[in-house]
Amino acid sequence: MPNKKDIIKTLKDKGYRCTNQREAILDVLLNNENHFISAEDIYIKTKKYYPKTNFSTVYRNLEVLDNLGVIHRTNTDGKKAMYEIICEDSHHHHIICKSCGKTEIVDFCPFLNIKEKFSNDGFKLTDHKFELYGYCEKCNEDN
Amino acid sequence: MPNKKDIIKTLKDKGYRCTNQREAILDVLLNNENHFISAEDIYIKTKKYYPKTNFSTVYRNLEVLDNLGVIHRTNTDGKKAMYEIICEDSHHHHIICKSCGKTEIVDFCPFLNIKEKFSNDGFKLTDHKFELYGYCEKCNEDN
DNA sequence: ATGGCTGCAAACGTTTTGCACTTTT
């Protein structure tokens, strides 16, 4: 569980301010821990905390948070990006249902196995993406 | 190396036709084996084989090929999708340079380690994505 | 009071679509 105060401190240390909109967006992300959420859903939920938040503001803040390493951005389906707050003490991956979009956590991380292997390959590794796709029990039954 | 004739047979078996455009797109993908290529680059290259090919046709065909499991589609950067022809006899993943986009093949596949583990978790696994990101030797030097 | 942040609306790049026509089977 990432600490909200720590994140806000990180922001301030970097010269960023703590606006109502930014805090609301952060709250949405924190409440959605361990699950991907789209920019649009973040926008909708953020408006419940701070109704006059604008969609552009959401995108601008997601970029800031991504650059600071507070959130993780990915493209699971190829269309819209998905976001998730980063929990240093529980690095994980996802299994995603191709039918309903339901996700579950996968604790296994292949990066640990391969990290050293590539350290001397010219490439300097920084990130990795590991996602499993399939059909969840429910969607599997429906077909 | 996927066999062009086999792919065309698969297409025909499913009721798809073999048009000049479709064959040209397939040729581009086959010539680009083991590398991701964007829809736009496929379009540009396809026009060299069959000049009157339209961009919509490229997209429509990429969707057909993706649905048939002939190609693999991914979003490395979150903007445009990237495509690659699937080689059953050389399944692999990629390491991608975040600066210049250069890619290299990674033989290691984490899916093999995890496959059984999830077969009885309700989820029926079908696909997986494993991508490594970092900076290649050249881009690393430049910074 | 300064500089970061926001709302708005317009623009952007990628991808998809409707429709009339063409091509493969």
Place this chain on the structure above:
DNA sequence: AAAAGTGCAAAACGTTTGCAGCCAT
């Protein structure tokens, strides 16, 4: 001849941007 596939242009979609005004520091 029938059905799939295409070209074209327009629309859709997610996302980004310029700018004037606002707000946290």
